[in-house]
Amino acid sequence: MNNKAKKPIKPIYIISDSVGGTGLKITSAVLAQFPNLQSSEIKRFPFVTESGQIEDILADAKVEQALIVSTLVNKELIAFINNFTKKIGLRHVDLMTPLTSCIEEQYQEKSLQEPGALHKLDSSYFNRVSAMEFAVRYDDGKDPKGFQKADIVILGVSRTSKTPLSMYLANLGYKVANLPIIPEARVPEELFKISPKRIIGLTTEASTLANIRQSRLASLGLKSSSLYSDRQRIQEELAYASDLFEQLGVLTINVENRSIEETAVLVEEYYRENFQLAFNHLI
Amino acid sequence: MNNKAKKPIKPIYIISDSVGGTGLKITSAVLAQFPNLQSSEIKRFPFVTESGQIEDILADAKVEQALIVSTLVNKELIAFINNFTKKIGLRHVDLMTPLTSCIEEQYQEKSLQEPGALHKLDSSYFNRVSAMEFAVRYDDGKDPKGFQKADIVILGVSRTSKTPLSMYLANLGYKVANLPIIPEARVPEELFKISPKRIIGLTTEASTLANIRQSRLASLGLKSSSLYSDRQRIQEELAYASDLFEQLGVLTINVENRSIEETAVLVEEYYRENFQLAFNHLI
Known part of the structure; x- marks a missing residue:
């Protein structure tokens, strides 16, 4: 890192139906590739499973003009974020859907859409x-x-x-x-x-x-x-x-x-x- | 999990320029959403930084008809995988580019493309x-x-x-x-x-x-x-x-x-x- 003035960037919101650790890791890894951008505030919203929670989060995101990163498995919630962010002019990066769709298409199987399946107390x-x-x-x-x-x-x-x-x-x-x-x-x-x-x-x-x-x-x-x-x-x-x-x-x-x-x-x-x-x- | 016969699926290859833990986590989280698919073999290829390495990996992937998941920051390597997989009919899910492109466009900054920037011994x-x-x-x-x-x-x-x-x-x-x-x-x-x-x-x-x-x-x-x-x-x-x-x-x-x-x-x-x-x- 150098002392050159850095460009400030808007906050990044990570919305997860589980802990949000993976979203945080990908976001941190990507931000590490931009040394001239001032490291932005990352806000993590874990255990998000209802559209009401998302409405509250996106209302704040609108005020802060935040970039939205999500790791959700429920398609309705993902669609909800997609529509809402499009409407208010925010960007949304959905980290789960590309791989999920790929597997659904290849094997003609529907995903469970059950949040936090990985963190069960098993x-x-x-x-x-x-x-x-x-x-x-x-x-x-x-x-x-x-x-x-x-x-x-x-x-x-x-x-x-x-x-x-x-x-x-x-x-x-x-x-x-x-x-x-x-x-x-x-x-x-x-x-x-x-x-x-x-x-x-x-x-x-x-x-x-x-x-x-x-x-x-x-x-x-x-x-x-x-x-x-x-x-x-x-x-x-x-x-x-x-x-x-x-x-x-x-x-x-x-x-x-x-x-x-x-x-x-x-x-x-x-x-x-x-x-x-x-x-x-x-x- | 039940004892119903499960559909077998092809192996998934995770190609990373670092440890590959994040790719593995996303892949595991997505697979957990498909209980009717037989848990597939996940092969992790860490520290991949040269196209020669990728050629070897994709040659094997072709034989196994594997699905490719990548967490690479170098655009030439990503393009190399995209081209190669298209040519041989494999699917490739690139987990880094969507967020990277989003930040590049928004702030008119180029990413460093320096692998493993996160794991430096700092x-x-x-x-x-x-x-x-x-x-x-x-x-x-x-x-x-x-x-x-x-x-x-x-x-x-x-x-x-x-x-x-x-x-x-x-x-x-x-x-x-x-x-x-x-x-x-x-x-x-x-x-x-x-x-x-x-x-x-x-x-x-x-x-x-x-x-x-x-x-x-x-x-x-x-x-x-x-x-x-x-x-x-x-x-x-x-x-x-x-x-x-x-x-x-x-x-x-x-x-x-x-x-x-x-x-x-x-x-x-x-x-x-x-x-x-x-x-x-x-x-």
Whole structure:
């Protein structure tokens, strides 16, 4: 971003019959492509299921001259927005209909038009809740018994993003345990009793790790000359981890320049390939 | 879902220049509207940034007669898919262009067409990583010092979904601490030193909680006649929590019949209102 004066833009309203997270993500992704536009106010209207609610929202939208983005499944409500916005000269981007129509035409099936079908409090939902509790319980090698119960076990030296990766995967429904690799600490024997296909080793570049650890020490108010951030020591740790990963026969992922999401995609693809799972974990 | 024979459908390919999570979510949401179609195979192709990659993907798509869904920002690549799919008779749903074109026309600005602009390893990314570590560190009242550092503090009796809610909010970038409310345990005095606007109390129905706790005891192999799942005891706990929430002057959310996402929306809206924040936490 630069300091050049940016064009102000009108608010964007996101109307959803569910949480509105997907509409928000697409809108944010698109806005990120316009650095010269001043980031506009995004207003999210979740759980909209009646035309009365839409009337109120569009009355405000008219005053603010807002752009309307919708992720609704009910066709009457979508038509209602289409007509209303046309009449008052606002723009409406409907994110659901193109794919829905495409599937309806191809398979001659009508869509349910039942809002929030994805967020029902069903068993997959409870699985996700327990996956997140699992990840907290078995974070940082707290209890080696977690390894045998986990879908995925993440290994890596300090500051290779084991915890956020575990939480991100847990949020998708996977039961994840993680263990810090430290040359001085013996690896729990439980680790050798599970399938190596369930285990992922994280690695990164020594120089990056040294920088990250120095920042961490600084944030804790400690001096940076510690062994923890010493380049030589870090190289030894990474080499030790690398030997262990080889001995275990596990997939190693280099997290250098990868976001949590990117690393998570690699872990998921690997896991799904090995265990032949569909994407239904992900709802 | 019923056992009636379902129509099989062709695979759906999701082509993204980033992780592909948003395309996957929209596709899953749309497919959930077609219960009579056999859930199709969804193949995700993340980090696609070159036409060579697309050629390979579309060659496979042709063999499988797949439906193509894309979330790409590069117009040449989108045009490439459009042309190619038209030529070989496949359908293509482009989720990004409608909103992008709408903004381009309205503000006479060209989009950057820079893939993955949202997932850059920038400061907001590192904030999110540390938010997730924060949530693990200050889960379950482990350390009352967390309350003063947290954006949001979640309170509630056992099994009101404090942990998954905290992890979900952490994944969005909020620093969240949580504390179980137990009549016999004194509430840490740190809680009275922070703004009540940062605190959320969770409550639910006693009967639901009794069922959830009974399942939990069963899953731990314990008998269900424990005090933990006793209806009278649960009512006392909820009343105690309710008094505390009132005394603190905090917002109370009833999580009965709400998914984590739904509760999280309410928490976020409340937090954003109080602290006048935009949605940039959410990227």
